[in-house]
Amino acid sequence: MFQRLQTKLTVLYAGLFALALSLVAVTVYVAIASNAQRAVREEMAASGTVFDRIWALRNQRLQDGAELLSRDFGFRAAVATHDRPTVESAVANLRQRLGLDLAFTVGVDGDVVGLDPARLDLEKLWSALDAEDGAQGVFAIDGKPYQLISAPILSPTLTGWIVFAAKLDEPEMRGLEKLSAIGLDAQVFDQRGDQWVSADSGPANKPLAAFVAKAMQDKLRAPAVLHGGADSLVLVKPIRTLDKTSGAALVLRYPLAQAMAPYRPLMAAVIVAGLIGAALVAAASWALSRGLTKPITALDIAASRLRDGEDVSVEVTTQDEIGRLAQSFNQMASEIREREAEMIRQALHDGETGLPNRRALERAIETRLNTIAPGEQVVIAAIGFDRFPQVRAAIGYELATELVAKLGQRIIEIAPGVLVSRLTTSILCVVSASTSLDRVLGLVEDALPGLEAPIEVGGELVDVHITQGLAATTRGELDAVRLIERALIALDQSRASHRKFMAFDAAAYGDTSANLSLMSEMLEAVRKGQLYLNHQPKLDLRTGAITGVEALARWNHPTRGFIRPDLFVGMAEETGHIRALTDYVLTQAIEDQARLRAAGHDVLMSVNVSGRLIDDYAFAEHAIAAVTAAGARLCFEITETAVIGNPDVALSVLDRLAEAGIPVSIDDYGSGLSSLAYLKQIRADELKIDKAFVMSLEAGGKDALLVKSTVDLAHSLGMKVTAEGVETREGLAVLQLMGCDLAQGYHIARPMGLDKLVDFLGEWSIELPSEDSPPLLGEVARRAGGGSAA
Amino acid sequence: MAGDFTVTVRSADGKPVPDAVVMVYPNGQPTKGPIKFPWPYRVAQQNIQFTPFMLVVPVGADVAFPNLDKVRHHVYSFSAGNKFEIKLYGHEENRTAKMNTAGVAAIGCNIHDQMVGFIRVVDTQYAGKTDANGVVTIQDVPTGAIKASVWHPYMRAMKNEKTLSTTSVGAGAAREQVAVELRAPAGR
Numbered sequence: 001m002f003q004r005l006q007t008k009l010t011v012l013y014a015g016l017f018a019l020a021l022s023l024v025a026v027t028v029y030v031a032i033a034s035n036a037q038r039a040v041r042e043e044m045a046a047s048g049t050v051f052d053r054i055w056a057l058r059n060q061r062l063q064d065g066a067e068l069l070s071r072d073f074g075f076r077a078a079v080a081t082h083d084r085p086t087v088e089s090a091v092a093n094l095r096q097r098l099g100l101d102l103a104f105t106v107g108v109d110g111d112v113v114g115l116d117p118a119r120l121d122l123e124k125l126w127s128a129l130d131a132e133d134g135a136q137g138v139f140a141i142d143g144k145p146y147q148l149i150s151a152p153i154l155s156p157t158l159t160g161w162i163v164f165a166a167k168l169d170e171p172e173m174r175g176l177e178k179l180s181a182i183g184l185d186a187q188v189f190d191q192r193g194d195q196w197v198s199a200d201s202g203p204a205n206k207p208l209a210a211f212v213a214k215a216m217q218d219k220l221r222a223p224a225v226l227h228g229g230a231d232s233l234v235l236v237k238p239i240r241t242l243d244k245t246s247g248a249a250l251v252l253r254y255p256l257a258q259a260m261a262p263y264r265p266l267m268a269a270v271i272v273a274g275l276i277g278a279a280l281v282a283a284a285s286w287a288l289s290r291g292l293t294k295p296i297t298a299l300d301i302a303a304s305r306l307r308d309g310e311d312v313s314v315e316v317t318t319q320d321e322i323g324r325l326a327q328s329f330n331q332m333a334s335e336i337r338e339r340e341a342e343m344i345r346q347a348l349h350d351g352e353t354g355l356p357n358r359r360a361l362e363r364a365i366e367t368r369l370n371t372i373a374p375g376e377q378v379v380i381a382a383i384g385f386d387r388f389p390q391v392r393a394a395i396g397y398e399l400a401t402e403l404v405a406k407l408g409q410r411i412i413e414i415a416p417g418v419l420v421s422r423l424t425t426s427i428l429c430v431v432s433a434s435t436s437l438d439r440v441l442g443l444v445e446d447a448l449p450g451l452e453a454p455i456e457v458g459g460e461l462v463d464v465h466i467t468q469g470l471a472a473t474t475r476g477e478l479d480a481v482r483l484i485e486r487a488l489i490a491l492d493q494s495r496a497s498h499r500k501f502m503a504f505d506a507a508a509y510g511d512t513s514a515n516l517s518l519m520s521e522m523l524e525a526v527r528k529g530q531l532y533l534n535h536q537p538k539l540d541l542r543t544g545a546i547t548g549v550e551a552l553a554r555w556n557h558p559t560r561g562f563i564r565p566d567l568f569v570g571m572a573e574e575t576g577h578i579r580a581l582t583d584y585v586l587t588q589a590i591e592d593q594a595r596l597r598a599a600g601h602d603v604l605m606s607v608n609v610s611g612r613l614i615d616d617y618a619f620a621e622h623a624i625a626a627v628t629a630a631g632a633r634l635c636f637e638i639t640e641t642a643v644i645g646n647p648d649v650a651l652s653v654l655d656r657l658a659e660a661g662i663p664v665s666i667d668d669y670g671s672g673l674s675s676l677a678y679l680k681q682i683r684a685d686e687l688k689i690d691k692a693f694v695m696s697l698e699a700g701g702k703d704a705l706l707v708k709s710t711v712d713l714a715h716s717l718g719m720k721v722t723a724e725g726v727e728t729r730e731g732l733a734v735l736q737l738m739g740c741d742l743a744q745g746y747h748i749a750r751p752m753g754l755d756k757l758v759d760f761l762g763e764w765s766i767e768l769p770s771e772d773s774p775p776l777l778g779e780v781a782r783r784a785g786g787g788s789a790a
Numbered sequence: 791m792a793g794d795f796t797v798t799v800r801s802a803d804g805k806p807v808p809d810a811v812v813m814v815y816p817n818g819q820p821t822k823g824p825i826k827f828p829w830p831y832r833v834a835q836q837n838i839q840f841t842p843f844m845l846v847v848p849v850g851a852d853v854a855f856p857n858l859d860k861v862r863h864h865v866y867s868f869s870a871g872n873k874f875e876i877k878l879y880g881h882e883e884n885r886t887a888k889m890n891t892a893g894v895a896a897i898g899c900n901i902h903d904q905m906v907g908f909i910r911v912v913d914t915q916y917a918g919k920t921d922a923n924g925v926v927t928i929q930d931v932p933t934g935a936i937k938a939s940v941w942h943p944y945m946r947a948m949k950n951e952k953t954l955s956t957t958s959v960g961a962g963a964a965r966e967q968v969a970v971e972l973r974a975p976a977g978r
Contacts (some may be wrong), residue, residue, distance in 0.1 A: 080868030156898025
């Protein structure tokens with residue numbers, strides 16, 4: 001009902017007070033009213049008694065007068081002798097002397113002297129006078145009640161009666177009223193048949209007449225209350241009538257309102273005092289409840305502000321329950337804030353290193369994005385530890401984590417103002433303070449030596465090798481998540497290209513959103529012939545002849561143009577479409593080899609078989625069947641790691657291939673965890689040394705030693721050795737010296753289309769250095785460069 | 791030929807009514823010639839009372855009003871035809887008043903209201919008043935038809951008089967008993 005405590009309290013208190021006051025007022029009123037009524041009753045009874053006395057006195061006076069006259073000898077003589085004029089004059093004389101309204105005589109014979117007999121009911125009067133000696137009472141003359149007094153005239157026998165009459169009209173009654181202490185209204189009622197009629201002039205008061213009739217009938221002699229109109233207290237006193245058949249009554253009336261009149265100022269005072277009191281109570285309750293509810297209201301407001309996350313506290317002004325509540329509230333609010341801060345800190349920080357986490361990074365990026373000007377960039381760098389699992393295995397989890405933390409600190413020291421967060425276990429991400437990718441690239445380059453300085457953890461210096469991927473975005477281009485994703489991709493790209501750092505290469509990455517549809521397009525491309533094979537020649541270092549080629553799948557997309565093989569091959573592997581791709585490559589390689597044969601060139605054609613297919617019997621059977629049917633000479637190149645995944649199945653498949661006479665080559669040897677054990681188990685015909693070793697051959701040192709050993713190892717296991725990534729004349733020479741069987745690389749020839757290969761093979765000649773003379777392969781380099789200019 | 795006519799007058803409750811006057815008119819005619827009653831025509835005032843209370847006299851009789859009291863009296867009658875007044879007089883015996891008309895003379899004393907007396911003035915020889923037993927005998931009433939009535943000043947009847955039912959008197963005694971209703975004397 002009431003939304004506010006204050007209103008509630010005020011209404012309650014004021015209402016209670018008003019109720020109590022009303023009870024008091026009602027009680028006072030009732031007491032006063034009953035008291036007043038009692039007083040009026042008493043006064044009325046007293047007035048009634050006074051009236052009786054006055055009535056009696058007056059009657060006595062009249063009686064005396066009447067009797068005096070009735071005994072007067074002369075008067076009697078006049079009456080007895082029917083001396084009318086004398087009688088009339090005598091009666092008139094006495095009437096005047098006594099101040100009577102009427103005076104007359106009635107003879108025994110019914111003769112009336114002194115009054116017109118037509119004014120009254122003579123027969124009734126005569127009967128009444130005759131019935132009783134000295135009859136008296138109310139009798140109607142001219143229809144008005146008169147008090148009649150009679151006395152017999154004896155001369156000496158009864159000759160008639162002398163009758164005196166006094167009006168009972170208003171003036172008479174006013175005189176009576178004046179005798180009363182209170183303002184009584186007196187009037188005489190007389191009975192006319194069933195009706196009681198007032199002697200007063202004016203309109204008839206019907207309720208009063210009815211009341212009088214009832215009171216007379218019930219012989220009610222005490223004052224009673226007459227309701228209706230203005231309530232009044234009425235006393236009905238019967239008056240004797242001359243003839244006993246009718247009735248008359250003196251009616252004393254006192255309006256109750258008038259009885260209450262003297263108390264009206266008292267009642268008014270009570271009511272006014274009550275109203276003032278109620279107003280005071282209401283005001284006081286209002287003020288009190290205000291004092292009471294003000295702190296509660298403050299708490300209410302503070303609580304809702306706290307709910308909205310605002311920093312609030314309530315002023316503590318009292319020491320009572322509310323004050324303690326406010327104190328508790330403040331304490332609670334402060335604890336909530338602390339917990340919240342801790343939760344935020346935990347939510348935004350990495351528990352191990354104390355560095356901000358990815359969420360914090362995202363927030364920071366979003367914040368930066370909202371503050372930079374148009375044209376400016378937010379630049380971030382994903383900094384990945386190289387070979388972190390190995391490092392962690394070496395120094396332990398705890399120290400590895402410390403290492404990450406210390407690198408973070410170092411970054412902040414080198415470039416104050418940047419935000420360093422831990423993105424993954426081994427990757428930190430830095431939001432640069434600079435707003436230009438180019439500038440950041442420069443800064444990164446400058447900072448590299450400092451960053452890679454060994455870090456001391458656990459009392460030991462640990463080498464730090466890191467790779468960085470950078471990404472940048474302008475406002476509205478990328479959101480934080482996409483930007484971080486790009487930085488991570490850039491890191492991958494950087495690692496893939498063996499660079500220390502690079503910015504995100506959008507061209508290389510392609511449109512990732514289109515990658516999924518790429519696969520269905522690839523299957524379409526297989527059917528439509530958009531795929532084709534490029535072949536990279538392999539040089540036999542002993543004969544100088546091109547004895548083999550490696551078939552490489554290429555895709556010229558109608559709208560997206562040339563799509564990098566590692567992209568669509570990798571995706572084909574991931575999405576389960578590698579079988580379809582490999583089937584195409586097999587078919588195409590067999591076809592291309594047939595065309596080469598037709599052109600007079602018999603070369604071994606190497607085909608890359610994905611590690612995902614090496615344990616697929618169905619594929620193996622299909623491939624063997626295809627190769628056998630075409631009488632093709634194919635070599636399946638697989639990576640060593642592919643075998644490690646599921647060695648039992650893979651090795652049996654490889655055995656199956658070997659039985660079918662299909663040679664197997666171990667690809668990219670040395671890039672993975674080259675296992676001598678597997679090398680022994682795999683029945684391979686060829687070992688291809690990873691280009692990472694070959695490219696740095698000419699620098700001498702360890703790589704050269706490794707290559708030499710690998711060549712020797714392969715030879716001793718009965719395998720030929722192919723060196724990949726031969727890009728220089730010196731490298732080729734070294735490989736030849738080392739006894740490497742075959743070489744492949746840009747120095748010899750880039751991968752090329754079938755038509756060009758036919759031309760290349762037709763034109764191919766090389767003069768290989770003899771075993772005792774230094775390698776002279778400048779020719780080769782020249783020709784190869786010209787031939788591979790595709 | 792004549793006979794006695796005895797009338798007994800009683801009130802409604804059977805009590806004897808004294809001082810009732812019975813008047814008999816043979817053949818309905820008043821008596822011609824002088825009338826003489828055997829009782830004195832005298833109303834004395836004794837002990838502030840009229841004595842007798844009732845007196846029957848013939849028309850024209852002089853009634854004496856001797857004052858036997860020591861106080862003075864003022865005897866009067868306002869009765870029509872027999873109006874007289876004997877103003878204040880003391881102890882003496884020679885005051886008289888003449889009754890001129892047949893009828894009633896109600897006598898009173900102006901000084902003493904309680905004093906009331908009646909004189910019945912008759913025009914027949916055959917009249918009398920009842921004794922204490924309410925009995926009166928009219929003697930020597932001529933036989934034949936009569937007209938008789940009884941009168942009393944307080945009788946509740948027209949002219950305080952009632953006609954008797956006896957209409958004739960034979961030889962021997964005639965009797966009649968009559969009941970009358972009396973009212974209380976006014977003003978007493």
